[in-house]
């Protein structure tokens with residue numbers, strides 16, 4: 001069956017989730033920790049004036065996470081923050097006392113002994129965890145779902161991880177990693193929460209705040225406040241962390257948040273539509289979307305509470321939307337920056353472009369309230385994390401925008 005756009009919207013209940021764990025105070029702490037890394041630099045926030053004008057919105061900002069610590073994706077922010085929180089807890093210390101140079105010291109290694117961190121990943125999160133473990137001389141084991149590409153696997157192995165692709169989907173991989181952690185005394189660092197496993201995913205979400213906080217400061221330099229934020233989601237940890245942060249700093253002027261998922265793995269869309277508030281709806285099966293980072297079928301419990309309170313719209317979109325976004329960002333209009341964005345990174349720009357341009361999506365544009373007064377923020381959460389696939393999509397035109405071609409011809 002051909003995938004198509006679908007939207008569902010929430011009224012956002014009166015009884016809202018607390019944002020204390022995602023507010024500016026926490027974000028400053030997280031950013032300070034990441035700022036202690038020698039490789040740290042804020043990733044750029046581009047103002048795409050040409051594209052904004054072309055699409056008919058007031059402003060369009062894009063944060064480019066391909067520059068994050070040389071790892072080509074934002075994900076390391078979460079894994080590395082969880083690692084320092086775990087170590088702080090073990091040593092009865094504060095994160096403030098464990099900046100990078102202390103964390104990697106021989107003294108800390110001796111105090112800790114050998115630790116093995118384990119995780120399941122589509123690629124980016126596992127690479128971040130493996131990198132963080134490697135930096136502090138510890139071990140990591142990483143499990144990847146079937147359909148994971150060799151390039152992503154090799155990038156994780158380069159960080160000294162024991163990494164393998166298993167014959168199961170992402171959510172099954174998570175359960176397998178959890179079982180292995182219990183059997184071997186390893187520490188599971190997973191970027192999603194479920195009942196009884198909430199502390200580490202909370203820290204991971206807090207780690208993502210560095211990205212949101214940077215964007216907030218960068219937007220302030222332009223004296224801009226977004227009216228619309230588009231966030232791509234797998235389990236929804238990233239989307240909820242960013243939503244929570246912006247809801248807390250812009251409480252008086254809440255931006256309209258739209259969560260974007262691949263149609264083949266749209267568990268948050270399904271939960272918003274059918275979940276009746278608290279209940280989560282799972283998507284099962286292969287979830288063979290090109291947006292590997294978003295191929296997750298089970299929402300993050302703590303993330304959902306935030307999205308339920310503060311995200312307005314949930315969009316389920318075809319794979320061709322991501323390919324479209326990659327091509328736009330890689331081939332900018334005059335004066336705009338060229339951005340190398342991967343499948344999971346580019347989907348939100350693909351959405352903004354198609355919703356603004358396609359007559360058949362006019363109803364979504366109206367529902368979201370996108371118009372010439374809109375100031376839009378998107379995050380390209382990854383670069384070309386699979387370079388071969390990137391070329392197939394951008395050079396060879398895989399996953400063409402069939403709908404658009406057909407309405408253009410009319």
Ligand SMILES: Cc1ncc(COP(=O)(O)O)c(C=O)c1O
Pocket residue numbers: 073074075122124125191232233234235236237238239292293294296344345381382
């Ligand atoms: C590049 C990229 N973007 C977005 C996400 C979505 O994050 P989450 O699973 O927290 O929704 C992921 C997840 O792995 C990712 O790799």
